[in-house]
Amino acid sequence: MEKISVKIDGRTFEAAKDQCILEVAHENGIYIPSLCYNSEVASSGGSCRVCLVEAHQGGRMRLVTSCNYPVRKGLEVKTDTPLVHRIRRGVLELLMARVPDSEAIREMAAAEGPTDVRFRLDEGEYDRYKCIACALCTNVCADVVGVFAIGMVNRGADKKPDTPYGKPSDVCIGCGACAYACPTGAITMKEKDGVRRIWGRDFDMVTCSVCGTPYIPQAQVDWIVRTTGKDRSFFDKCPDHR
Amino acid sequence: MGAINTIEQLEAYRQEIAAGIKADLPTVLVCFGTGCQANGARPVAEAFSDIIEEQGLELNVNIGIKTTGCHGYCENGPLVALQPQGILYLKVKPEDVAEIVEKTIRSGEVIERLIYQDKTTSDMVAEYSEIPFYKHQHRIALRNIGAIDPTNIDDYILAGGYSGLVKALGMKPDDIITEIEDSGLRGRGGGGFPTGTKWRSCVAVDSDVRYVMCNCDEGDPGAFMDRSIMEGDPHSVIEGMIIGALAMGSHTGYVYIRDEYPLAVKNLTSALEAAREKGLLGESILGSGFDFDIKISRGGGAFVCGESSALMRSVAGEVGEPRAKYIRSVERGLYDKPTVLNNVETWANVPEIIMKGAEWYAGLGTEGSKGTKVFSLVGKVNNTGLVEVPMGISIRELVENIGGGVLNGKKFKAVQTGGPSGGCIPERLSDLPVDFDSLTEAGSMMGSGGIIVMDEETCMVDVAKYFINFLVEESCGKCTPCRDGLPRMLDLLTDITEGRGGEEHVAMLEELCDLLTWGALCGLGTSAANPVLSTIKYFRDEYDAHIFDKKCPAGVCKELITYAIDPEACTGCRLCAKNCPQECITGERKEPHVIDTAECIKCGLCRDVCTFDAVRIS
Ligand SMILES: Cc1cc2nc3c(=O)[nH]c(=O)nc-3n(C[C@H](O)[C@H](O)[C@H](O)COP(=O)(O)O)c2cc1C
Ligand code: SF4
Ligand code: SF4
Ligand code: SF4
Ligand code: SF4
Ligand code: FES
Ligand code: FES
Numbered sequence: 001m002e003k004i005s006v007k008i009d010g011r012t013f014e015a016a017k018d019q020c021i022l023e024v025a026h027e028n029g030i031y032i033p034s035l036c037y038n039s040e041v042a043s044s045g046g047s048c049r050v051c052l053v054e055a056h057q058g059g060r061m062r063l064v065t066s067c068n069y070p071v072r073k074g075l076e077v078k079t080d081t082p083l084v085h086r087i088r089r090g091v092l093e094l095l096m097a098r099v100p101d102s103e104a105i106r107e108m109a110a111a112e113g114p115t116d117v118r119f120r121l122d123e124g125e126y127d128r129y130k131c132i133a134c135a136l137c138t139n140v141c142a143d144v145v146g147v148f149a150i151g152m153v154n155r156g157a158d159k160k161p162d163t164p165y166g167k168p169s170d171v172c173i174g175c176g177a178c179a180y181a182c183p184t185g186a187i188t189m190k191e192k193d194g195v196r197r198i199w200g201r202d203f204d205m206v207t208c209s210v211c212g213t214p215y216i217p218q219a220q221v222d223w224i225v226r227t228t229g230k231d232r233s234f235f236d237k238c239p240d241h242r
Numbered sequence: 243m244g245a246i247n248t249i250e251q252l253e254a255y256r257q258e259i260a261a262g263i264k265a266d267l268p269t270v271l272v273c274f275g276t277g278c279q280a281n282g283a284r285p286v287a288e289a290f291s292d293i294i295e296e297q298g299l300e301l302n303v304n305i306g307i308k309t310t311g312c313h314g315y316c317e318n319g320p321l322v323a324l325q326p327q328g329i330l331y332l333k334v335k336p337e338d339v340a341e342i343v344e345k346t347i348r349s350g351e352v353i354e355r356l357i358y359q360d361k362t363t364s365d366m367v368a369e370y371s372e373i374p375f376y377k378h379q380h381r382i383a384l385r386n387i388g389a390i391d392p393t394n395i396d397d398y399i400l401a402g403g404y405s406g407l408v409k410a411l412g413m414k415p416d417d418i419i420t421e422i423e424d425s426g427l428r429g430r431g432g433g434g435f436p437t438g439t440k441w442r443s444c445v446a447v448d449s450d451v452r453y454v455m456c457n458c459d460e461g462d463p464g465a466f467m468d469r470s471i472m473e474g475d476p477h478s479v480i481e482g483m484i485i486g487a488l489a490m491g492s493h494t495g496y497v498y499i500r501d502e503y504p505l506a507v508k509n510l511t512s513a514l515e516a517a518r519e520k521g522l523l524g525e526s527i528l529g530s531g532f533d534f535d536i537k538i539s540r541g542g543g544a545f546v547c548g549e550s551s552a553l554m555r556s557v558a559g560e561v562g563e564p565r566a567k568y569i570r571s572v573e574r575g576l577y578d579k580p581t582v583l584n585n586v587e588t589w590a591n592v593p594e595i596i597m598k599g600a601e602w603y604a605g606l607g608t609e610g611s612k613g614t615k616v617f618s619l620v621g622k623v624n625n626t627g628l629v630e631v632p633m634g635i636s637i638r639e640l641v642e643n644i645g646g647g648v649l650n651g652k653k654f655k656a657v658q659t660g661g662p663s664g665g666c667i668p669e670r671l672s673d674l675p676v677d678f679d680s681l682t683e684a685g686s687m688m689g690s691g692g693i694i695v696m697d698e699e700t701c702m703v704d705v706a707k708y709f710i711n712f713l714v715e716e717s718c719g720k721c722t723p724c725r726d727g728l729p730r731m732l733d734l735l736t737d738i739t740e741g742r743g744g745e746e747h748v749a750m751l752e753e754l755c756d757l758l759t760w761g762a763l764c765g766l767g768t769s770a771a772n773p774v775l776s777t778i779k780y781f782r783d784e785y786d787a788h789i790f791d792k793k794c795p796a797g798v799c800k801e802l803i804t805y806a807i808d809p810e811a812c813t814g815c816r817l818c819a820k821n822c823p824q825e826c827i828t829g830e831r832k833e834p835h836v837i838d839t840a841e842c843i844k845c846g847l848c849r850d851v852c853t854f855d856a857v858r859i860s
Pocket of ligand 3: 183
């Protein structure tokens with residue numbers, strides 16, 4: 001693969017062409033916060049804006065989101081400047097005002113200094129007390145799981161992930177990948193008596209024939225069997241007892 | 243006649259049309275733009291047809307009465323222009339038609355009642371070109387509008403249309419681009435990016451497929467130049483796009499047009515069909531071997547869909563949301579292919595530049611902004627509408643000469659330019675030349691060319707609040723600074739206008755402006771600070787009056803004003819008392835009346851009805 005060298009905070013690193021700044025930085029132990037980006041999820045990133053860094057190129061400086069800005073020859077990145085911290089703190093203050101209950105946001109903000117919020121707290125009319133509308137869940141569902149059960153609905157401050165028309169989705173397989181990926185833990189997934197509840201729908205779980213633990217929704221097994229042709233008996237046992 | 247297969251045939255055809263027209267015979271041009279149709283242009287046109295048929299008048303046989311696109315003067319519609327006299331009649335009703343035919347067409351007599359009267363000098367002006375609204379204009383993008391029937395391709399061809407294409411077909415593609423570069427043409431959609439440079443960088447990208455696109459989303463409230471061009475002269479855009487495609491080697495074009503523009507869609511659709519029939523679109527245009535065609539893509543109408551990356555996603559059938567443009571669309575745009583997107587007005591300029599040359603175009607305008615620009619002049623001025631003037635004209639000229647001054651003799655306070663994320667420029671900067679760079683330097687922007695005139699009764703904090711509210715509603719919600727920052731900005735501005743503003747409010751607004759400018763994803767967010775920062779910069783005293791004195795100097799912010807009756811001026815006519823919904827105005831007949839301020843809801847009805855100007859705001 002084509003390699004190029006890129007300068008981050010004064011040090012020079014080798015990187016693959018088209019790799020994003022954030023990954024090159026993380027590989028080399030340089031911290032840049034991120035919320036809406038996951039390297040496994042192709043269309044993720046670019047939305048939360050906590051990963052903004054200074055990109056200097058051709059005598060010009062811009063703030064760019066490091067999670068989707070591809071490294072290029074001659075690029076010099078600065079992650080630790082007054083401007084970067086000022087804007088990052090501003091973004092985090094807005095997020096704290098939006099989701100005061102989120103530990104993840106508060107912790108990230110604490111790393112930037114005081115965590116008081118001067119803005120009036122938002123009392124949304126719907127349940128969004130932890131959701132920052134970053135779209136990682138919908139991107140995971142579409143790009144990684146491949147079922148498109150949820151999408152971002154509404155615009156402006158009311159934007160949020162939801163199933164079509166807010167009704168339990170019949171294509172959702174209850175896999176929980178969205179809940180797992182969510183940076184703020186905003187998606188509730190509950191399991192009780194062999195039934196998992198997520199996005200307003202109940203999923204019967206398949207129980208491991210060895211340990212008796214309900215470990216995967218029946219709907220997910222059906223889906224894997226249907227799309228990959230894997231043998232159904234494979235799912236008799238949980239990963240620990242295969 | 244069917245397809246035209248050579249350049250020579252096009253010229254022959256043009257002469258054929260010309261020969262069929264008896265030039266000195268009268269022609270009636272009825273404006274059929276959206277504005278005039280809403281004002282009743284159709285019955286007027288029908289009345290003309292009826293009477294002409296009835297009387298067997300020898301009108302121009304080939305053209306008859308023509309329905310045209312918007313003259314830009316819609317508030318005075320329906321407009322009827324008469325050729326060759328060059329007379330313009332305003333607010334024409336079907337009842338006037340017989341008289342127009344009898345007096346003006348038959349005997350050349352001017353009907354005073356229907357002509358323009360200057361509101362300040364009371365001068366009567368019959369001739370189109372002498373009306374101040376038109377007199378100071380220089381029409382390039384709007385060159386044919388109001389003079390041709392947009393649904394008749396012959397009209398466009400007769401007016402010299404498709405000559406630019408003919409000339410371009412004889413040029414090397416590279417030279418076409420050089421011509422556009424040298425003309426200094428900059429994008430009219432808001433960004434002002436040099437058009438030639440954009441084309442050049444698109445060609446530099448290696449690809450077998452390329453797209454040219456036209457942006458007719460026009461989401462700015464109050465702006466309607468793109469609609470008028472699409473409705474009134476669609477061929478000028480089509481011709482521009484063919485020339486661009488030829489220069490860049492593109493074979494497919496798209497026009498993205500908002501759904502709320504049905505007449506524009508209709509006229510464009512029929513123009514495309516006519517161009518195909520004539521061999522001006524499709525395979526081997528004019529026998530040149532060059533293939534190009536244009537598709538229409540209709541947009542749902544969100545403001546942010548006009549942003550280039552959102553627009554391209556929308557055309558490709560995805561959600562119309564912006565995405566980071568770290569890879570430019572000239573490299574990877576529509577369907578990931580090199581794409582050039584230009585605004586309607588930008589495209590409409592192209593054929594004229596090719597025809598008359600870069601030097602001619604660059605001779606108009608200012609150092610950094612060449613040519614002309616179409617503005618939509620609205621607000622508190624006497625003449626409102628669409629005007630095309632050379633770049634660099636001063637704000638004063640626009641407001642006073644073309645706009646005819648501020649309404650009702652009120653004091654001129656500021657202009658707001660650039661659409662919802664533009665800024666306000668105060669009266670004291672009236673000599674500022676209106677061009678891309680001067681406006682940006684002054685803290686506003688050109689945007690699509692909206693100009694709103696404001697008088698002394700406009701509260702600048704309220705103006706900032708109005709635009710931020712618009713942006714809150716149009717934010718797509720994808721990125722944090724815009725989605726969550728704009729509502730906080732609106733909270734702060736609301737606090738100020740409702741008397742809850744504190745010392746820290748302005749500083750917090752400035753902080754949020756900084757955050758949006760640096761941190762937002764697309765142009766909507768990064769330019770959203772303009773309405774706030776420009777009003778803070780030029781009208782800080784108004785912010786301070788709201789915050790520290792709890793007063794609204796312009797008398798607009800309800801929470802900060804009280805209505806009272808001036809006992810000296812009041813005649814005791816009781817009119818206000820009868821109209822007050824709260825019934826909180828009392829007084830004896832012929833005695834001064836009093837408003838009970840505890841009950842008053844500040845609806846302003848009393849002030850509106852009082853004929854003695856006795857109700858005052860303080
Ligand atoms: C929020 C937003 C809305 C926009 N709306 C429009 C529009 O309605 N029409 C338009 O031509 N350009 C609009 N633009 C500018 C386009 O992104 C793009 O720059 C333009 O169409 C390019 O054409 P030009 O170079 O000929 O101006 C908008 C930009 C932003 C950020
Ligand atoms: S649980 Fe449903 S919505 Fe969530 S990722 Fe899996 S399929 Fe998609
Ligand atoms: S639920 Fe979580 S992942 Fe989904 S948009 Fe909200 S914060 Fe992002
Ligand atoms: S700046 Fe506003 S409109 Fe643009 S992407 Fe961000 S949220 Fe959407
Ligand atoms: S309408 Fe005017 S003049 Fe008449 S009673 Fe009211 S304030 Fe007085
Ligand atoms: S992590 Fe980069 S924008 Fe969210
Ligand atoms: S529609 Fe007739 S002047 Fe605008």
